Amino acid sequence: MVTYALIPLLPLVSFIVVGLFQKWFRNQAHLICVPMVFLSFALSLTALFDVAQGNTVNVDFFEWIPVGSFNPTFGVMVDQLTASMLVLVTLVSSLVHLYTVGYMHGDKGYDRFFAYISLFTFSMLVLVTSNNFLQLFFGWEAVGLCSYLLIVHWYERKASCNASLKAFIQNRVGDFGFAIGIFLIWVTFDSVDYQTVFAAVPEHLDESVSFLGWEVNVMTMIALLLFVGAVGKSAQFLLHSWLPDAMEGPTPISALIHAATMVTAGIFMVSRCHPIFNASEVAMMTVAIVGGFTALFGATIALTQNDIKKVVAYSTMSQLGYMVMACGIGAYAAGMFHLLTHGVFKALLFLAAGSVIHALAGEQDIRRMGQAKRHMPTTYWTMLWGSLALAGIFPFAGFFSKDEILWQAWNTGMMGKGLWLVGIIVAFMTAFYTFRVFFLVFYGADNMDHEVRHHAHESPKVITIPLVTLAIGSLLVGWLGQPFWGKNPVHEYMSPVFQSAVSGTPALQAHATPLPDLVTAAFADDDGHGAPAAPEAALGAEAAVTPDAVATPEVAMSAEAVVTPGAVVTPEAAVSAEAVVTPEAAAHPVAAAAAHGEEAGHGGHDKGAEFALMALSMLVAVSGIWMAHRWYGRPSQAPSRLAAAYQTLYQGSLNKWYWDELYDAIFTRPTLRLANRMWRVADDIIIDKVLVDGVAITTRITGEILKFFQTGRVQHYAMVMSLGIFVIVGGFFLF
Amino acid sequence: MMQAIFIYLATVCVVCAVLTVSLRQPVYNVMALLTMFFHVAGLYVLLNAEFLAVVQIIVYAGAILVLYLFVLMLLNLRSESRHLHRQWPFAVLILGSVAAMLVGAMQAGGFGLPTGEAPAQVIQAVGNTESIGLTLYTDYLLPFELASLVLLVAMIGAIVLTKKELIQDHGEEQS
Amino acid sequence: MDHLISWVIFLPLIGAAIALLVRDHQTVKIITLVITVADFLISLPLWLGFDHGTAAFQFVEKAAWIPTFHINYHVGIDGISLLLVIMTTFLAPFCVLCSWHAIAERSREFMINLLVMQTAMIGVFCALDMALFYIFWEAMLIPMYLIIGVWGGVNRIYAAVKFFLYTLAGSLLLLVALIYMFFNGGHTFDIPTLMTVGFDPRAQMWLFAAMLIAFAIKVPMFPFHTWLPHAHVQAPTAGSVILASVMLKMGTYGFLRFCLPMLTDASISYTPLILTLSVIAVIYGAYMALAQSDIKKLIAYSSVSHMGFVMIGMFVYNQQGIEGAILQMINHGVTTGALFLCVGVIYDRRHTREISEYGGLAKTMPVFCTMFMIFTFSSIGLPGTNGFVGEFLVLLGAYKFHPLTSVLAATGIVLGAVYMLHLVARMVWSECSNPENQKLTDLNLREWFVLAPLVVMVFWIGLYPAPFLDVMHESVLHLLDQTAGVAGAQQIAMN
Amino acid sequence: MIPLSSYVILSAVIFFIGVIGVVIRRTIIVVLLSIELMLNAVNINFVAFSHYLESITGQVFVFFTLTVAAAEVAVGLALLIAIYRNRKTVNVEELDVMKW
Numbered sequence A: 001m002v003t004y005a006l007i008p009l010l011p012l013v014s015f016i017v018v019g020l021f022q023k024w025f026r027n028q029a030h031l032i033c034v035p036m037v038f039l040s041f042a043l044s045l046t047a048l049f050d051v052a053q054g055n056t057v058n059v060d061f062f063e064w065i066p067v068g069s070f071n072p073t074f075g076v077m078v079d080q081l082t083a084s085m086l087v088l089v090t091l092v093s094s095l096v097h098l099y100t101v102g103y104m105h106g107d108k109g110y111d112r113f114f115a116y117i118s119l120f121t122f123s124m125l126v127l128v129t130s131n132n133f134l135q136l137f138f139g140w141e142a143v144g145l146c147s148y149l150l151i152v153h154w155y156e157r158k159a160s161c162n163a164s165l166k167a168f169i170q171n172r173v174g175d176f177g178f179a180i181g182i183f184l185i186w187v188t189f190d191s192v193d194y195q196t197v198f199a200a201v202p203e204h205l206d207e208s209v210s211f212l213g214w215e216v217n218v219m220t221m222i223a224l225l226l227f228v229g230a231v232g233k234s235a236q237f238l239l240h241s242w243l244p245d246a247m248e249g250p251t252p253i254s255a256l257i258h259a260a261t262m263v264t265a266g267i268f269m270v271s272r273c274h275p276i277f278n279a280s281e282v283a284m285m286t287v288a289i290v291g292g293f294t295a296l297f298g299a300t301i302a303l304t305q306n307d308i309k310k311v312v313a314y315s316t317m318s319q320l321g322y323m324v325m326a327c328g329i330g331a332y333a334a335g336m337f338h339l340l341t342h343g344v345f346k347a348l349l350f351l352a353a354g355s356v357i358h359a360l361a362g363e364q365d366i367r368r369m370g371q372a373k374r375h376m377p378t379t380y381w382t383m384l385w386g387s388l389a390l391a392g393i394f395p396f397a398g399f400f401s402k403d404e405i406l407w408q409a410w411n412t413g414m415m416g417k418g419l420w421l422v423g424i425i426v427a428f429m430t431a432f433y434t435f436r437v438f439f440l441v442f443y444g445a446d447n448m449d450h451e452v453r454h455h456a457h458e459s460p461k462v463i464t465i466p467l468v469t470l471a472i473g474s475l476l477v478g479w480l481g482q483p484f485w486g487k488n489p490v491h492e493y494m495s496p497v498f499q500s501a502v503s504g505t506p507a508l509q510a511h512a513t514p515l516p517d518l519v520t521a522a523f524a525d526d527d528g529h530g531a532p533a534a535p536e537a538a539l540g541a542e543a544a545v546t547p548d549a550v551a552t553p554e555v556a557m558s559a560e561a562v563v564t565p566g567a568v569v570t571p572e573a574a575v576s577a578e579a580v581v582t583p584e585a586a587a588h589p590v591a592a593a594a595a596h597g598e599e600a601g602h603g604g605h606d607k608g609a610e611f612a613l614m615a616l617s618m619l620v621a622v623s624g625i626w627m628a629h630r631w632y633g634r635p636s637q638a639p640s641r642l643a644a645a646y647q648t649l650y651q652g653s654l655n656k657w658y659w660d661e662l663y664d665a666i667f668t669r670p671t672l673r674l675a676n677r678m679w680r681v682a683d684d685i686i687i688d689k690v691l692v693d694g695v696a697i698t699t700r701i702t703g704e705i706l707k708f709f710q711t712g713r714v715q716h717y718a719m720v721m722s723l724g725i726f727v728i729v730g731g732f733f734l735f
Numbered sequence B: 001m002m003q004a005i006f007i008y009l010a011t012v013c014v015v016c017a018v019l020t021v022s023l024r025q026p027v028y029n030v031m032a033l034l035t036m037f038f039h040v041a042g043l044y045v046l047l048n049a050e051f052l053a054v055v056q057i058i059v060y061a062g063a064i065l066v067l068y069l070f071v072l073m074l075l076n077l078r079s080e081s082r083h084l085h086r087q088w089p090f091a092v093l094i095l096g097s098v099a100a101m102l103v104g105a106m107q108a109g110g111f112g113l114p115t116g117e118a119p120a121q122v123i124q125a126v127g128n129t130e131s132i133g134l135t136l137y138t139d140y141l142l143p144f145e146l147a148s149l150v151l152l153v154a155m156i157g158a159i160v161l162t163k164k165e166l167i168q169d170h171g172e173e174q175s
Numbered sequence C: 001m002d003h004l005i006s007w008v009i010f011l012p013l014i015g016a017a018i019a020l021l022v023r024d025h026q027t028v029k030i031i032t033l034v035i036t037v038a039d040f041l042i043s044l045p046l047w048l049g050f051d052h053g054t055a056a057f058q059f060v061e062k063a064a065w066i067p068t069f070h071i072n073y074h075v076g077i078d079g080i081s082l083l084l085v086i087m088t089t090f091l092a093p094f095c096v097l098c099s100w101h102a103i104a105e106r107s108r109e110f111m112i113n114l115l116v117m118q119t120a121m122i123g124v125f126c127a128l129d130m131a132l133f134y135i136f137w138e139a140m141l142i143p144m145y146l147i148i149g150v151w152g153g154v155n156r157i158y159a160a161v162k163f164f165l166y167t168l169a170g171s172l173l174l175l176v177a178l179i180y181m182f183f184n185g186g187h188t189f190d191i192p193t194l195m196t197v198g199f200d201p202r203a204q205m206w207l208f209a210a211m212l213i214a215f216a217i218k219v220p221m222f223p224f225h226t227w228l229p230h231a232h233v234q235a236p237t238a239g240s241v242i243l244a245s246v247m248l249k250m251g252t253y254g255f256l257r258f259c260l261p262m263l264t265d266a267s268i269s270y271t272p273l274i275l276t277l278s279v280i281a282v283i284y285g286a287y288m289a290l291a292q293s294d295i296k297k298l299i300a301y302s303s304v305s306h307m308g309f310v311m312i313g314m315f316v317y318n319q320q321g322i323e324g325a326i327l328q329m330i331n332h333g334v335t336t337g338a339l340f341l342c343v344g345v346i347y348d349r350r351h352t353r354e355i356s357e358y359g360g361l362a363k364t365m366p367v368f369c370t371m372f373m374i375f376t377f378s379s380i381g382l383p384g385t386n387g388f389v390g391e392f393l394v395l396l397g398a399y400k401f402h403p404l405t406s407v408l409a410a411t412g413i414v415l416g417a418v419y420m421l422h423l424v425a426r427m428v429w430s431e432c433s434n435p436e437n438q439k440l441t442d443l444n445l446r447e448w449f450v451l452a453p454l455v456v457m458v459f460w461i462g463l464y465p466a467p468f469l470d471v472m473h474e475s476v477l478h479l480l481d482q483t484a485g486v487a488g489a490q491q492i493a494m495n
Numbered sequence D: 001m002i003p004l005s006s007y008v009i010l011s012a013v014i015f016f017i018g019v020i021g022v023v024i025r026r027t028i029i030v031v032l033l034s035i036e037l038m039l040n041a042v043n044i045n046f047v048a049f050s051h052y053l054e055s056i057t058g059q060v061f062v063f064f065t066l067t068v069a070a071a072e073v074a075v076g077l078a079l080l081i082a083i084y085r086n087r088k089t090v091n092v093e094e095l096d097v098m099k100w
Helices: A002-020 A030-052 A080-103 A110-128 A133-151 A158-189 A194-199 A218-233 A242-248 A251-260 A262-272 A274-278 A281-302 A308-328 A332-359 A377-391 A397-411 A413-442 A450-454 A461-481 A489-504 A553-562 A571-587 A589-596 A607-633 A638-645 A647-654 A656-707 A714-734 B002-022 B026-046 B050-075 B088-108 B120-126 B128-138 B141-162 B164-168 C004-021 C025-048 C079-098 C107-126 C130-139 C141-151 C156-184 C191-196 C201-218 C227-234 C237-262 C264-290 C295-314 C319-350 C366-380 C386-401 C403-429 C445-463 C466-487 D004-024 D028-052 D057-087
Strands: A057-063 A073-078 A208-211 A214-217 C058-066 C071-077
Touching (some): A030 A073, A073 A133, A110 A133, A158 A218, A158 C403, A218 A262, A218 A274, A242 A251, A251 A262, A262 A308, A308 A332, A332 A397, A332 A461, A377 A397, A377 A413, A377 A607, A397 A413, A638 A647, B050 D057, B128 D057, C004 C058, C071 C107, C071 C130, C079 C237, C079 C445, C079 C466, C130 C141, C191 C237, C201 C237, C264 C403, C264 C466, C295 C319, C295 C386, C319 C466
16 A cells, blocks of 8 residues: 555655755756656556556545545545556656656756656646545646646746746636635535545535526536636646647657646546536536537647647647547546557657657758658657557557547437547548648658758667657557457456446436447456456446436536636626637537437447447548648648638638637736736725825815914914804803 | 992993903003902902902002003003004904803803802901901912912013013123 | 743843844844744744643733723733744744845844834734733834834835824724723723623624724725835835734734624624625735736735735634634745745845846746745645645635635636736746846855745645644634624525 | 892903903003903902802902912013014014914
8 A cells, every 4th residue: 555655756756856956966867767757657557457456545644634524635546547547647757757868968957857747747646646636636736837847947938938827827727617616515515535525426416506696506517617627737628728838848748748647637537526527417518519629629720730749739639629528428438548548649749759859950840841751760660650549540549549439429329429420520630630740741842951951860769769668559558448359458447437436326317338248358458467357347337428418508608618717707707708609619510409319329239330430430540641641742732722722711720710819819918908007097096196195185285274274463363262162152052 | 229339330340341442542541441440349349358359459450550551651652543453343243242142151051059158247257358368378278389489480581581681692782 | 931921922022122232233133033033932832832622812921010991911822823923933033034134224223123023013912901902013013114114115204104104093993992892891901801792783883893994904905905015115125024924914813803703793794895805805916916017016916915815714704714814824924924035035136126127037046946936836825835725725615605705716816826927937937138137146045044944834834734723723613603603604695 | 139140241241351352452562451351350250259159269269360460461561571672563463473
């Protein structure tokens, strides 16, 4: 049990040691950080192995803030969900640590960088192993802090200062919603511990809390508020504009933080709190729609970006949309599986992109690259494998996890089918833009400028080793969730976590689609672990959620929109932001039309349908690649002609549908102007000069006026005195 | 009989008071005040305060007015043309109304004050001066001493004020 | 030593007396340092020996002082005032250390002022007799006035006079209220007994109004806050630290000690007003801070925002809210005090408070920047630092009492991040263009000793606040019984 | 028998004539005279009350007003002379040095 506590603490030890004794390390910080992370990776493997045996752990170490009934603790809870996340986080983190030794070699802030990565790993692990909402919040914000510190690593550059500020504030807006969610949880359940809260969900199903006049079901309210936190952290639709800007930071952290770990925290939280989400259809539908739309939104922008890291960033946003969509339709296991596979091959793509940039002396614009195949063969084939995995081609990981989501989407009624359609379109776009980048970088016209080509070289060993391991991983990890023979191992593994809650919620028509109940469960895992001992779970994890949504999307959307980032939060402001959102709903006809689907997926489906769908998505992916090859493989004018034809669409996509300018216009500039005017006028003049100094001035003026009575002549004073007597005696007699 | 004497004395006092205030010549003012002092002494006699009447005449008429006359002669003040303020009617009006209001107030209020234990007959028997002396030197000894102190201060003050230039500018010629 | 509290209160005064006799400036500084550290050490037994079980006042000392007016020297502490006393004594040595070289001329008088100030402040927290409380309350103003007026910045006279008169006007109203309570409370100034006297509600309304204005000026609450930026900008570093970390707590302590227990009906009926003002203070303070170009003014407005949180925490009538408020008082003291010390460090080097003058400090002063960042994040309320614990409890309590207030106040979390990180971005991160910034030296040992303990405090309260919270439980519950007992606070559905 | 109120009215009238004198006359001498008038009015009151309330204290107090009056006149006239010496005038309106 102590070993579980060690997993988060080891990186913390290395952070403290490097942090305090930075001067003594002199660019040798990796001597302590890398072994520590690998050690915690090994520990998390053992944790995975224990959990696979079925014995989960939930222990509290010490009370954090003991005040009356509210007393959150620091503790560790390791169950199937956490174990998988532990492995992913520590795996990617250790590979990135290794990678950084090469990539950041010779950088001024070398030790500082290592210190902050290990702090990041610590906070991510605390977040993942938390057993109550407050420790989750602690990890949540600590992770935001580390991403802020790492993005601003090269603080000389103005762009990275702005990007870090933007990232932290947008995360902070998400945390604002998350904090309110935790308040509501505590007020309804009188506890913040996962165990007690999830167990008590059934009793509070019909309670409602008034919010700005509306009586909203308390579960929906909590779910939506928590989802706001997830949107903030996982860069979903409304709080997404910080992720592409976060590319200002060094590539290792893009790989670690903005691809594999931090951004997935939102999805982890949603799946961790699935009892709450399952208990409210409105929340589930919102999650699904937001996820779906983000996927579409991210993919459309990624099509036209020219910076290699920006393309990969938008593809991350789009894949995150996928995972959120999976959670939205109840397929938490599929969502988590895609999270794992995506973590692997997206980290690979980022690290490969980093190695390309490293090799081409910092060049990031893909239009000034080409024919790089000759110079860096290992980066070439590892990036190829990563792209294939992302596109979802058969043997690679993407294929299994993406199809799993599409299959589950297909199964959950009309809305599910709508989401499936969106999924297929996004799959096509993903394949297209991934290979657009791939061909532009490695094939196509060689428009690298001269001296860059002259000393473009393959990256050193310490960079290519992580690339190779990740490439192998992105090949094999997919097979973990293979649906072909035997039970799907990931479902088996995840079922105790998600199945326990499902049976507990009577409100849900638990119309379980029975698992493909094949007998043998080949648990092939590249780490060579024993066969799963999970019992034959009748109830599939992804209980179909009948989307007979009571509240229309607008209600859900308005709750979503209340949390406008950073503006003066008055209900009126919320309404204006909501207007922005509704067009999105219109632009997404499929979901709106499918809002009231009929009874969820038909009875026991047969394997055939699943395989047919897989073939279809495979076909879509291949056609995407073929189109990318035709347009970018060989120099051709097709893309420029197309761009000229649909000028508005192209410009829109290129400028990220003008969301940054929109936020700037709605929030940043008015806030600054308001603050300035308020200070100049309200504080300085009205309160300070008029009221406070005003009192001083009035006293002086009255003094001036009274001065005229002092004529200096004794007789006047006598006169005034007698008048005084007159008044007093008169007063005395009158009253 | 007493009524007539009182009315005579009262009217003369008021008339003299008005004359003291209104006459142009300072000497005539002093003379008017002198006559008023005599009639006030008369009033005291009427109120069985004979000793006070005598003291009144000696001190007020004898000492104080003489002092005034000295100063008048010393500064040989002549009457000036405008001896009253420009807006004197306005002041008289106000203060007159104040006086009237106060007099009216006096009428209304009863004077239920505690009576002392020395009725007029006892004073007659013992003798006005003796009874004053008796109370003065028993109950009011401290005020008596303080009064002497006041007089002392006044004397020193008067001397210092008037003799100032002798000490200060010994050599200068008389300003 | 039985008269522990009296020693804690009057040791600085004895120190001041000794300092008066000594001519040489350097020895006076050393004496002051020794006295303040000794004062801190003897205040520790108060905390260690504090009995967590009872809500009654402890270490009580009572002696007749002015019998004719029924005023007696009655001191004692309970869960609420203990931590404030400890914080005052804890911060004093830092004020002395940070003004070691900063105060060049007349540093002897400066040190004496600090010591007298110290006595007055601890006295206010320990006084259990209203007259004694008032005397210390007023005594505190004079040394602060001198510190700002004599050793201050350019137009220090204006700031000092404004500060003095503003607070004095408030405290006169307080005096009127005290006297009324003396006569109607059975001719006694004794606070514990007056807590049991139920004044009639109509009178309570007037009393509360008087006290509200007196304490609101001190807190400072929204409309009465304009003296704070002026005072902070003109005050020397040590003055700013004391002003921010201890003097602002007088107002809130006053509410906790006088208004809530004694004038409960009035408190409950005034709650809507106070909560609205505090929410405005939170958001307004944040907006003001965003628009500042002077660091000290920015931090001054941020403390208006933080104190808005404290005020909200106090008027939500549940344990989380009040304990959050008390803890937030301590946190604000530590964090804002530390921020002012940091400003003092760079002010000693560059002698300017304009943010535009600085840039890229991370290159030349890395250690300072890390400390500054830690205090910024504590001021924002990042979990793991002390700011978070206080703010979270306050918002939690507020949510239970009136959700809309809590949501509006919670925007303070976001706004806080905006203006503080905006400051950090302009000062610490951007490139080091200004030539003077290039040759800035990093923290010397003295400055390091000033800031390091505060960093420890930030993380200690942030990660393990139990020892601080256990002290308060009984007293806060007792306070809640007093308030709830009178009018069933819970059923006030304000929304 | 003369009622007490008539004496009181008499002294009030004289008192106010004194006040009017103080206010409207321009030379200090007459102002001082008017003050004498006011003091005499007060004495009348004292004696009247002493007679009607059968208590000697009223008359004793007359002595004290007497001393005060004497002292006042002495100092007043000394002042007058000093002013006359410096300012060559006794006209009250010209003595307004205390004007703001």
